[in-house]
Amino acid sequence: DEEWIQEAEDINEEAGPYAEEPIRSPKLIVQGEAPFNAEPELKLLVHDQLTPNDLFYVRNHMPVPVIHPEEYRLEVVDTNGKMLVSLSLEDLKKLPKHVVAATIQCAGNRRNELDAVKKVKGGRWEGGAISNAEWGGARLADVLALSPSSAKTIEISEAHHLCFEGLDTDPGTGAVYAASIPVDVLHRVPDVLLAYEMNGETLPRDHGYPVRAVVPGIVGARCVKWLGRVVLSKEESTSHWQRQDYRSFSPGVDWDTVDFTKAPSIQEMPVVSSICDHSLDGEKKTISMSGYAWSGDGKGIIRVDVSADGGKTWQEAALRKKGSQKRNETYDWTLWDATIKAPANGKTELVCKAVDSAYNTQPERAESIWNLRGLLNNAWHRVDVDKV
């Protein structure tokens, strides 16, 4: 853990609130420097089922806080503001460790395509604002069970939302990043974790060191990093990010007419897929493609269809993950590969679309799901390629 503090001190010579950012991989494509937002090149995502920590997309809202592990506390507070649980990092690590493979995706992934339809607010993510890791940590349910028994029976039963508060603060307003999940998620998803490990390593600073929330099947915005407090609440988090962001609207709604109370906060996510890499075999006149597919709410991927003629004809991709994914408890993505004949005539346009275990599928065009914040673009993914 010492190394992180060392790094932070090394770059402390730069002034300002972003002076203590961690060192990052040069392989990341930077969408924003301060706060830091970056995604890996798409083709790097399909090398491994687990995304290496240094390639995992980074979506920060504020400067990365410097947290000394011996000073860290995780606090749980009841609906009246009373402290129920206060744990050191070592206390947290003494609880049973659970490991869950879970994909986390930014709600703004593939915003670039929505922005191309009509200007939207937000970083122009290209499809790499999604990654997959094995997260290790304590179950949130086990931490809540440490509450005094009166609190357990009364306060927890009155809570309809679990608010996560980060230790990252806005340099201007002093606000901390915060977001909440409905309490029913905890009953549906046993492995809602307070994670301190990522792919078997100490959680990196950019991913929430020392502890982040991991809520499998739920949008990245609720997987709060640098987690300081969990507040049991009758209401959703009152944060900007819960109330005025991370909700989606009809294509006809613009910034003059939008009412953020009219749409629910994004929690479970719809089925998505992307083409991450492709190569042409000019002799065989075939195209090889690889990509990812994922769906929220624990839904598995049952099929990926690919096309080389813009969606006129389709064939099935081969899914790398074989056999029995657990029904409604599949939280990690499915990588896929396909080799398809290039069309004899006309334009070669590669397309993919996935089907999840509830047989939900993807909409055809970004136009039909355009929304003013540029969120939840799960339209068919398309890649124009030169003729073979």
Add this chain to the structure above:
Amino acid sequence: DEEWIQEAEDINEEAGPYAEEPIRSPKLIVQGEAPFNAEPELKLLVHDQLTPNDLFYVRNHMPVPVIHPEEYRLEVVDTNGKMLVSLSLEDLKKLPKHVVAATIQCAGNRRNELDAVKKVKGGRWEGGAISNAEWGGARLADVLALSPSSAKTIEISEAHHLCFEGLDTDPGTGAVYAASIPVDVLHRVPDVLLAYEMNGETLPRDHGYPVRAVVPGIVGARCVKWLGRVVLSKEESTSHWQRQDYRSFSPGVDWDTVDFTKAPSIQEMPVVSSICDHSLDGEKKTISMSGYAWSGDGKGIIRVDVSADGGKTWQEAALRKKGSQKRNETYDWTLWDATIKAPANGKTELVCKAVDSAYNTQPERAESIWNLRGLLNNAWHRVDVDKV
């Protein structure tokens, strides 16, 4: 209950296996006489949140059996074929009665549009093979809990599927209708019912008198009518309808290449919506539209978008059901209404598409989800209308 037997006897003068069918409403549009398959006119579906029993779509696979209530038994059988529970209708009614509002939809609803793309097997349902009712009955979980305790701990834990066997039999082969659900559904959906009431009335013969399975959020094919046995099983039902039907495939798969083991049986269903009624106001140059929207797996409907120009521009419909649908436990449909300006130029083509609480939405064209059995057509619903 006497009246049903009386009816059956009245029409007994006709010969053959379909001699004892019940009397049906003349308002039903008949897709097939024997077995009987019929749907209500679409515009009748949006009159009430609850579909009247005599208008509720009927999807039978065999003749309607004549079941004398005093002779009826519901049996539960373990993985070794041993009888665990055997109940009379009166025994079943002594268990706590639960009521759940749940929409049931045939997997083949709106098959007519898929058939128009390319010929498929099956009845050409036009969008009315979906209806909504309040079902009253005993929880399946309460019936299973009547098992001897040794069975409860051993046999039920070994069961991965609950097979429902009907008392309807194929006149040719003698096979009974049967289908199964994965046992995890029972943990996710408390109100899996053995229903003997429909909208407060005795379950009608066409809907499974005296007892049917109602599995909220799951395809109609698993809501087995005239339920005789529940078999705890390590495997899915071996019935034709479980293994060789009610699965969907890529548009590229035809009857020469299909392998039914390659797709999972349909259980939870994707988000759907339909325009059920519309009227033109020539003076105001507006169009009023009404319809339904629904999603499986307990997902609620958060938005319905409508268009009068074939999907170029969109506005939001008003949802009739207000306020707090229970997250992930909303099993009944959402009816909606909209008034939209007719386009000044070009063709008037009405379209609707819905968004569910996981922000899943519908695909644009039936072509892209065509499958050889014509199942799960949840493409945008379109209605061509004359110019205002």
